[in-house]
Amino acid sequence: MSYIAKPKVTHPKLPRNKLGLTERDYEGSVSTLCAGCGHDSITAAIVQAVFELNIEPHMLAKISGIGCSSKTPTYFVSESHGFNSVHGRMPSVTTGANAANRDLMYIGVSGDGDSLSIGAGQFVHAIRRNLNMCYIIENNGVYGLTKGQFSASADIGSKPKKGLPNQQEPIDAVSTALSLGATYIARSFSGDKDQVVPLIKGAMLHKGFALVDIISPCVTFNDHEGSTKSYAHTRQFYHHVVDMDYIPPAKEIKAAYDEGSSMPIELHDGSKILLRKVDTEYDPTSRAKAFKYLRERFNAGEIVTGLLYIDEGRPEMHELMGNVDTPLSQLSLESLRPAKGELERILRGYR
Amino acid sequence: MSVINDVVIKIATVNGTGSASANGLLRKAIFRMGVPVVGKNFFPSNIQGLPTWYEIRVTGDGYQSRSNRTDLMVAMNAQTYEKDMAEVIPGGWFLYDSTWPRSKLLDRDDITVIGIPFSKLCNEHFDGVRTRILMKNIAYVGAIAALLDLDLDVITQLLEETFGDKKHLVASNMEAIRLGYDFASEHFKCPLPSKVKSMNGTKGQVVIDGNTAAALGCVYAGATVGAWYPITPSTSLMDSFRAFCSKYRVDPETDKRTYAIIQAEDELAAIGMVLGASWMGARSFTPTSGPGISLMTEFIGFAYYAEIPAVIFNVQRTGPSTGMPTRTQQADILSCAYASHGDTKHVLLFPADPGECFTTAVQSFDLAERLQTPVMVLSDLDIGMNDWMVPEFEWDDKYVPDRGKVLSAEELENMDKFYRYLDSDGDGITYRTLPGSHPKGSFFTRGSGHTKLGGYTENGDEYQEVVDRLLAKWETARTLVPKPDIQYSKLNKSALLTVGSGNGACLEALDRLASQNIGLNYCRAKAFPFSDEVKEFIDKHEVVYVVEQNRDAQLKTLLMLDIDTNPAKLVSLLHYNGMPLNAGFVVEKVLEEIAKGRAA
Ligand SMILES: Cc1ncc(C[n+]2csc(CCOP(=O)(O)OP(=O)(O)O)c2C)c(N)n1
Numbered sequence A: 001m002s003y004i005a006k007p008k009v010t011h012p013k014l015p016r017n018k019l020g021l022t023e024r025d026y027e028g029s030v031s032t033l034c035a036g037c038g039h040d041s042i043t044a045a046i047v048q049a050v051f052e053l054n055i056e057p058h059m060l061a062k063i064s065g066i067g068c069s070s071k072t073p074t075y076f077v078s079e080s081h082g083f084n085s086v087h088g089r090m091p092s093v094t095t096g097a098n099a100a101n102r103d104l105m106y107i108g109v110s111g112d113g114d115s116l117s118i119g120a121g122q123f124v125h126a127i128r129r130n131l132n133m134c135y136i137i138e139n140n141g142v143y144g145l146t147k148g149q150f151s152a153s154a155d156i157g158s159k160p161k162k163g164l165p166n167q168q169e170p171i172d173a174v175s176t177a178l179s180l181g182a183t184y185i186a187r188s189f190s191g192d193k194d195q196v197v198p199l200i201k202g203a204m205l206h207k208g209f210a211l212v213d214i215i216s217p218c219v220t221f222n223d224h225e226g227s228t229k230s231y232a233h234t235r236q237f238y239h240h241v242v243d244m245d246y247i248p249p250a251k252e253i254k255a256a257y258d259e260g261s262s263m264p265i266e267l268h269d270g271s272k273i274l275l276r277k278v279d280t281e282y283d284p285t286s287r288a289k290a291f292k293y294l295r296e297r298f299n300a301g302e303i304v305t306g307l308l309y310i311d312e313g314r315p316e317m318h319e320l321m322g323n324v325d326t327p328l329s330q331l332s333l334e335s336l337r338p339a340k341g342e343l344e345r346i347l348r349g350y351r
Numbered sequence B: 001m002s003v004i005n006d007v008v009i010k011i012a013t014v015n016g017t018g019s020a021s022a023n024g025l026l027r028k029a030i031f032r033m034g035v036p037v038v039g040k041n042f043f044p045s046n047i048q049g050l051p052t053w054y055e056i057r058v059t060g061d062g063y064q065s066r067s068n069r070t071d072l073m074v075a076m077n078a079q080t081y082e083k084d085m086a087e088v089i090p091g092g093w094f095l096y097d098s099t100w101p102r103s104k105l106l107d108r109d110d111i112t113v114i115g116i117p118f119s120k121l122c123n124e125h126f127d128g129v130r131t132r133i134l135m136k137n138i139a140y141v142g143a144i145a146a147l148l149d150l151d152l153d154v155i156t157q158l159l160e161e162t163f164g165d166k167k168h169l170v171a172s173n174m175e176a177i178r179l180g181y182d183f184a185s186e187h188f189k190c191p192l193p194s195k196v197k198s199m200n201g202t203k204g205q206v207v208i209d210g211n212t213a214a215a216l217g218c219v220y221a222g223a224t225v226g227a228w229y230p231i232t233p234s235t236s237l238m239d240s241f242r243a244f245c246s247k248y249r250v251d252p253e254t255d256k257r258t259y260a261i262i263q264a265e266d267e268l269a270a271i272g273m274v275l276g277a278s279w280m281g282a283r284s285f286t287p288t289s290g291p292g293i294s295l296m297t298e299f300i301g302f303a304y305y306a307e308i309p310a311v312i313f314n315v316q317r318t319g320p321s322t323g324m325p326t327r328t329q330q331a332d333i334l335s336c337a338y339a340s341h342g343d344t345k346h347v348l349l350f351p352a353d354p355g356e357c358f359t360t361a362v363q364s365f366d367l368a369e370r371l372q373t374p375v376m377v378l379s380d381l382d383i384g385m386n387d388w389m390v391p392e393f394e395w396d397d398k399y400v401p402d403r404g405k406v407l408s409a410e411e412l413e414n415m416d417k418f419y420r421y422l423d424s425d426g427d428g429i430t431y432r433t434l435p436g437s438h439p440k441g442s443f444f445t446r447g448s449g450h451t452k453l454g455g456y457t458e459n460g461d462e463y464q465e466v467v468d469r470l471l472a473k474w475e476t477a478r479t480l481v482p483k484p485d486i487q488y489s490k491l492n493k494s495a496l497l498t499v500g501s502g503n504g505a506c507l508e509a510l511d512r513l514a515s516q517n518i519g520l521n522y523c524r525a526k527a528f529p530f531s532d533e534v535k536e537f538i539d540k541h542e543v544v545y546v547v548e549q550n551r552d553a554q555l556k557t558l559l560m561l562d563i564d565t566n567p568a569k570l571v572s573l574l575h576y577n578g579m580p581l582n583a584g585f586v587v588e589k590v591l592e593e594i595a596k597g598r599a600a
């Protein structure tokens, strides 16, 4: 037996979602990652988010590249459609899949190596197309699967287990996405499920490219003293800037909220997100201000988290291309051909 | 003695001066006179300023390849006068712009130099720099019309078709035609001894390039997702697909499109997009050339192992590396056949001309979906970008696309459990589902080791079971790919064998050899894996000349790898200077081999 199917024993009292499914129904096979790996916590958050969003498993497509992080789609929603592609190329597969079938929900799982080194090109171009997907980077500052080399997100001065500290500028996925015009940008920490779950929900429902960059410590290769991606370091320098609540369609925002620090945003399916600004100065709808803020906090060594930028108004890939609403993959091939006799007319031009 | 309908006109111009439309006009005029033509471009990797040539072979016999000789050189580029003059065959003609006379040009006394002051004439009759340059091009068409006795009414009609309502453009272009025509008629003996005469050789034929034809095939096949990264000589395939789609795939009422063309960031992404779209069940393709294939290889291997359909057009150019991007070759045969690491091999289809590009494009989607694997259409620059006379394409409205083994929602509903890689029919092809179609249809696509049930594995036996089944599928592919074209007579002990664009030159060479009483049989393979007929054909001969356009005998190597045959029989005739193959080369090489004592 080479992979372990999880026995599905469902307690009759387990809560069920609108489809009558329990959270267990959204699980996958047993993780083979190291015990304590941040990626497993993210898997759990995805399970909860998808369960709570009442997504039909077979209407979910989960795509990944290569890495410990990219292995995780096997560990959630086993009844959905998985595509574990090649290193750094998850965005292109998702782009083609989405171009062909816009009816599915797309969740892409990647690592910092997968997205910021080998796959940096595909990462940035998926953003430019405003591809309608939830793009998760499980960010640990190293290549876990190849045993701990620095990745492009390693901070200057961060110490490896062996050898010299990193000296190269890190690539910050969040500010990169911001500069490229991503329309939903969030950062969080695998150890903060309460924050991660609503961020993923919002990302799933956002119309357009939604990045969720999640610091996800690698317990085996990058969780030691001197590492800036360890549990301890992240907890110490971690700040919520904008929290968010997800409010399903047809639900009212009940709790009274303070105008200055709260901000409701309606998503295209009628659901809402309520942003709660921990720092009232912060404006998650201004690219320029967000950029300045992030840079300043970064220079101060802080890790700012929450929904850092949102623009619900920009057209996504299909709208930009002007495509029909029916998924292209579902059009009958007969309907796609020029009318009878048309070939004759076309060929006349070549005589 | 006069020669009728057997003349090669080569027009030397400067890239970017708008000579293409004048050359097209000339080629079309001859074709409209019912005379078969072949049009070849020899252009630089440059946008403006470098020398470029267009060659029109007038071939009453209707041959498809170039002839490698120049009878009439139309030298409109002073930079290349010397080289152009050297190319003219003894007894030929050299037409040039004598606004600036060149006494040195009279050096060769075995040819006739015809000087016509095109620039001067056009400067006197037209205003504006650009107009004068364009009209100079049209004027040389007029001169050629006089020299070769072309029908001016046909030219007028073509101009009217081109310019439609813009009567003044028809008039000014005709004026330019007249300038050249009249000057030539008044100063030189027209027509030349070699001339064009109306005949009935083009009925039911069109003149078209392979990229346009392939694009049209994609439209008819129902392709909806095209992903690409621009590269010569494949770019015009996607340009044509876009042009056809904007006409036939946009709802006139809603203005919504039923196609997605994605200009990818590179070829790694282009093929990734094709796989994503095919996974979802769309017919999806990417056009590229050698360097693009090199970048795509990791994903091609993935598609082979995860069994995802994909259609890849490789319009081959001269390698290695950047090589000569605007010259032709068939040098990607091996790199495509075995693209990617590990044990992989891929279905290759070899269209021989634009007509086959159309049919092969449709076939490639059927095969890719039937076999759930990448299918590569190996065209080349010669087919893709040159003008070939081919029979009008036919479309059978009864065509039923082969979508392969895809389980419907109803079938899934009635199924106990679905396993993606279970070979229930014994042909090596397993059933797939389209994501979203039914809750029971879920499966996990991976390039890592998997069992026949689709689960991850690192167990050697389970792994081997799947890759062995892929071999069984390969044998099924052998029975499904198009069969070779074979010309066989028991009398002949030796034969020619080729693929793709070599066809025209080989057929012509067979005729020429036959006229010297040398009989050869002929096999044109249309696909890899090679059908059993190819092996049987080789088995029946003592010598098989393998004609191909690369240095390293890639086709021969592939035959040796795929077919159990005696390699000593296979004799390579290799043409790889980047120019399209010509019959003369094949004839000469066969004669050389015979002279060495090989069986004829
Ligand atoms: C083309 C290619 N090169 C190299 C590798 C080896 N490789 C596998 S995973 C990986 C790095 C993964 O790092 P990251 O994306 O950060 O994932 P993590 O394991 O840290 O979650 C590398 C270099 C590969 N699989 N493919």
Ligand code: SF4
Pocket: A032, A033, A034, A036, A037, A038, A039, A068, A069, A140, A144, A145, A217, A218, A219, A220, A221
């Ligand atoms: S090596 Fe690191 S990233 Fe990989 S599973 Fe172990 S802890 Fe997680």
Ligand SMILES: [Mg+2]
Pocket: A067, A111, A112, A113, A138, A139, A140, A141, A142, A143, A144, A151
């Ligand atoms: Mg990593």
